[in-house]
Amino acid sequence: MLSPDRIALQDEGEEFVKISRRKSHVAILLSAVMIVMYFGFMTMFAFAKPLMGTILAPGLSLCILLGASVIVGSFVLCLVYVVWANRFYDPAVRRIMS
Amino acid sequence: MQAANNPLAVTFFFVFMALTLGITYWAARRTRTTEQFFAAGGQITAWQNGWALAGDFLSAAALLGIAGIITSNGFDGLIYSIGFLVGWPIISFLIVEPLRNLGKFTFADVVAYRLRQRPVRMAAAIGTLTVILLYLIAQMVATGSLIKLLFGMPYTASVIVVGTAMLTYVIFGGMLATTWVQVIKAVLLSFGGLVLALLVLAHFDMNPLRLFAAAADEYGERVLQPGSKVAGSGWDAISLGVGLMFGTAALPHILMRAFTVPDVKEARMSILYATGIIGSFHLLVFVIGFGAMVLVGPEAVIKAGGGGNMAAPLLALTVGGNGFFGFICAVAFATMLAVVAGLTLSGVATVCHDLWVNVVRNGHAPEREQLTVARIATIAIAVLAVFLGIVFEGQNVAFMAGLAFAVAAAANFPALLLSITWKRFTTPAAVASILVGTVSSLLLIGLSPTVQVDVLGRSLAEVSQAWWFVPMKNPALISMPLSFLVAIAVSLVTQEDGAEGSFREMRRRIMFGAARAAYTGR
Numbered sequence A: 001m002l003s004p005d006r007i008a009l010q011d012e013g014e015e016f017v018k019i020s021r022r023k024s025h026v027a028i029l030l031s032a033v034m035i036v037m038y039f040g041f042m043t044m045f046a047f048a049k050p051l052m053g054t055i056l057a058p059g060l061s062l063c064i065l066l067g068a069s070v071i072v073g074s075f076v077l078c079l080v081y082v083v084w085a086n087r088f089y090d091p092a093v094r095r096i097m098s
Numbered sequence B: 001m002q003a004a005n006n007p008l009a010v011t012f013f014f015v016f017m018a019l020t021l022g023i024t025y026w027a028a029r030r031t032r033t034t035e036q037f038f039a040a041g042g043q044i045t046a047w048q049n050g051w052a053l054a055g056d057f058l059s060a061a062a063l064l065g066i067a068g069i070i071t072s073n074g075f076d077g078l079i080y081s082i083g084f085l086v087g088w089p090i091i092s093f094l095i096v097e098p099l100r101n102l103g104k105f106t107f108a109d110v111v112a113y114r115l116r117q118r119p120v121r122m123a124a125a126i127g128t129l130t131v132i133l134l135y136l137i138a139q140m141v142a143t144g145s146l147i148k149l150l151f152g153m154p155y156t157a158s159v160i161v162v163g164t165a166m167l168t169y170v171i172f173g174g175m176l177a178t179t180w181v182q183v184i185k186a187v188l189l190s191f192g193g194l195v196l197a198l199l200v201l202a203h204f205d206m207n208p209l210r211l212f213a214a215a216a217d218e219y220g221e222r223v224l225q226p227g228s229k230v231a232g233s234g235w236d237a238i239s240l241g242v243g244l245m246f247g248t249a250a251l252p253h254i255l256m257r258a259f260t261v262p263d264v265k266e267a268r269m270s271i272l273y274a275t276g277i278i279g280s281f282h283l284l285v286f287v288i289g290f291g292a293m294v295l296v297g298p299e300a301v302i303k304a305g306g307g308g309n310m311a312a313p314l315l316a317l318t319v320g321g322n323g324f325f326g327f328i329c330a331v332a333f334a335t336m337l338a339v340v341a342g343l344t345l346s347g348v349a350t351v352c353h354d355l356w357v358n359v360v361r362n363g364h365a366p367e368r369e370q371l372t373v374a375r376i377a378t379i380a381i382a383v384l385a386v387f388l389g390i391v392f393e394g395q396n397v398a399f400m401a402g403l404a405f406a407v408a409a410a411a412n413f414p415a416l417l418l419s420i421t422w423k424r425f426t427t428p429a430a431v432a433s434i435l436v437g438t439v440s441s442l443l444l445i446g447l448s449p450t451v452q453v454d455v456l457g458r459s460l461a462e463v464s465q466a467w468w469f470v471p472m473k474n475p476a477l478i479s480m481p482l483s484f485l486v487a488i489a490v491s492l493v494t495q496e497d498g499a500e501g502s503f504r505e506m507r508r509r510i511m512f513g514a515a516r517a518a519y520t521g522r
Helices: A004-047 A062-097 B009-029 B034-042 B045-057 B060-083 B089-103 B115-152 B154-206 B207-219 B236-250 B252-259 B264-296 B300-302 B311-360 B367-391 B397-419 B427-446 B450-457 B478-495 B497-501 B505-512 B513-522
Strands: A055-057
Touching: A004 A062, A004 B060, A004 B089, A004 B236, A004 B505, A055 B397, A062 B045, A062 B089, A062 B264, A062 B505, B009 B115, B009 B154, B034 B154, B034 B252, B034 B311, B045 B154, B045 B252, B045 B264, B045 B311, B060 B089, B060 B115, B060 B154, B060 B236, B060 B300, B060 B311, B089 B236, B089 B252, B089 B264, B089 B367, B089 B397, B089 B427, B089 B505, B115 B154, B115 B252, B115 B311, B115 B397, B115 B427, B154 B252, B154 B264, B154 B367, B207 B264, B236 B397, B236 B478, B252 B300, B252 B311, B252 B513, B264 B300, B264 B311, B300 B311, B311 B367, B367 B427, B397 B450, B397 B478, B427 B450, B427 B478, B497 B505
Parallel strands: none
Antiparallel strands: none
């Protein structure tokens, strides 16, 4: 007898499982990058204040540089995801549907 | 100093009101079904929705509050700016597509998709309404005192004016009018912020580093370095971060906007646009805060009253003259109005769609009846908001917005994430997780220095001796993991065959959308 998961595989086709899995991997990977980036910054802010206060140039401290980078980085990660989803994920989904 | 004596401010204010009420009249004729009332018929474009999301999310606190914090404390204000942004990528990677394809009007649609409707909807309504009410009180109180400060209008009258205007937008124009109010407000706010930042930078060769260096010369290098007065330190800061990141990803009035666009791709694009708009705006606010520090001075800002909130308007007066001051005041007013309208609409969606239709009427209620209930709920929430706004006058409610994020992170986020990713998730687990998240957040903040010291006025030395004392100002670091643990533990000891059985069908619908899933699966 087939296990429910095997039935699922046959029923939905390998393509569905493959794309679904790839989608999860991309989403989890990007979320992990975002979480590490933000909580890395917050951990340094919370526990390494002297280091974060290092003045790199007149008017620029390490925390300002990293803080602005987290803001820009958040947008860039969103952009990476949207480009991936529009270029690869959506066409793949349309392919299965047709 | 007040904008009441400023004919331009009053003119801007009336132009904004006339424009938004005109839009409401236009939208009212296009709002005949619940689909139109709650989701603008799904006809908003990604670009409009991106601006509307930014409009929903950027409260007056974003411009006036954070600029004020930076003016008096320097760098630390940026901690809030960053925290308000980092939840958006999480929405885009994990939440927005399942939400758009599974839901109709509220995020509870997603949580309840595989589970038993009534218990899940009731629990989700408790979580949602707690978040919305806390946020609404914080906004109303801030709005009343800011309008008093900016326009010289009495507190009670300003709260009533805001309540009436938001009631008009929502009750007649529904989501369509609310969306346009948000778009106009977000465009005005971004434009005002951009001009203000450019006027500041014009004093510093258009180089932000020259501005920061000037601030450091005058007030010491500490203004460019992390402090501990605003954002706490140690685990307190991490807890704030957890609340802001995951709370943003589960705010009901933000999630609701996933349903206003035609499809998943537009929903995804609108989150990207919103992230860009909000991120750029916060970078401008950083410049504005430092501009006010150097060009106006922290002492002058404190003397103007309002706990530092006058930093941006005073800066506008200094660098742009009376007319620009009036414009910024009017924009701040528009901002407050739009945010409370968005919050109210999502509260109405919960009361009408989750509680009335799916709990009381078991999923079947005629359109006309739903619209009537929605309009009654709008009046009820508006009256409640005005009433609470008046009751809390002069109270320190600054913690309420932070608490709203913490409750969203602990009550809504775990249930939302587990319902779309974990096959074993069950109805009792969803209910327990939402309730534990809500109650533990409220309890922990009640026992923390935020309430005990800042609100009740006890001394920190005295309360920190008590056995029940919670040292963290923000509860999310404890309450969110607790909510996840409860969800997982309860799922493992309960069994729900129906929920497991429909997991595949749900995954298919997340990928293909409603039409295709109905065709192949159900």
